[in-house]
Amino acid sequence: MEDRASEPELVLVFSGKRKSGKDYVTNLIRDRLGSEVCCILRLSGPLKLQYAQEHGLDLDELLGPGPYKEQYRADMIQWGETRRRQDPGFFCRLATRGARQPVWVVSDARRLSDLQWFWSEFPRQTRCVRIQSSEKTRKQRGWSFTAGVDDAESECGLDSGVEFDWVITNEADAPSLEEQLEPILKMATEAVSPSSSSSSSSSINALNH
Ligand SMILES: Nc1ncnc2c1ncn2[C@@H]1O[C@H](COP(=O)(O)OP(=O)(O)O)[C@@H](O)[C@H]1O
Numbered sequence: 001m002e003d004r005a006s007e008p009e010l011v012l013v014f015s016g017k018r019k020s021g022k023d024y025v026t027n028l029i030r031d032r033l034g035s036e037v038c039c040i041l042r043l044s045g046p047l048k049l050q051y052a053q054e055h056g057l058d059l060d061e062l063l064g065p066g067p068y069k070e071q072y073r074a075d076m077i078q079w080g081e082t083r084r085r086q087d088p089g090f091f092c093r094l095a096t097r098g099a100r101q102p103v104w105v106v107s108d109a110r111r112l113s114d115l116q117w118f119w120s121e122f123p124r125q126t127r128c129v130r131i132q133s134s135e136k137t138r139k140q141r142g143w144s145f146t147a148g149v150d151d152a153e154s155e156c157g158l159d160s161g162v163e164f165d166w167v168i169t170n171e172a173d174a175p176s177l178e179e180q181l182e183p184i185l186k187m188a189t190e191a192v193s194p195s196s197s198s199s200s201s202s203s204i205n206a207l208n209h
């Protein structure tokens with residue numbers, strides 16, 4: 001167990017393929033809850049920081065949405081795998097260090113070991129959310145298949161074998177994100193102020209994975 005000043009009330013762990021809209025949807029949630037209540041944690045943050053330092057790269061570009069990070073993605077994946085093999089919780093621990101808000105939104109889980117770390121550290125608070133979009137939509141957002149990336153664990157590690165608490169379809173012809181995110185936002189609101197609703201945190205905690 002980590003040494004923490006305080007524990008989160010709710011940990012929403014998001015996953016989804018490239019260009020499914022993980023950043024878009026998690027930003028929406030953070031904006032709705034406010035940055036005092038909710039923080040976005042990226043497992044790729046500490047990975048990119050250390051990778052940039054070791055390889056003399058531009059960290060801001062690596063963190064940004066542009067094409068720069070794509071040049072290094074396959075190598076970053078390999079580099080990260082080596083670290084994870086030694087210590088599967090390495091990036092999870094670094095990404096969550098110092099987070100103070102009651103609701104954590106982890107925007108980029110990719111492997112079962114990522115989910116296992118959160119389930120093990122925060123069994124009561126952790127919920128898993130999958131973002132899905134069709135290949136057609138992802139292509140319209142700039143995705144194209146890259147061997148060694150889109151067929152690797154980084155993109156496929158959570159394709160099966162996980163029972164997600166929610167699956168969000170981020171498509172123009174799906175129900176609105178507003179509608180789909182409603183139960184998640186409700187749970188977050190109740191988690192931070194349990195007395196404001198008839199549903200107490202104990203009933204939230206009683207939900208199974
Ligand atoms: N529902 C949406 N409406 C409008 N634009 C979207 C939507 N979902 C994603 N996008 C856009 O598609 C692109 C990819 O989304 P992003 O959140 O960066 O995906 P990911 O983090 O999964 O790779 C971004 O430019 C983003 O703004």
Ligand SMILES: C[C@@](O)(CCOP(=O)(O)OP(=O)(O)O)CC(=O)O
Nearest residue numbers: 017018019044047076077080108154
């Ligand atoms: C090496 C990575 O951490 C790179 C992740 O970069 P981003 O989190 O920026 O990816 P997308 O939002 O899906 O485009 C992947 C990994 O396997 O750890």
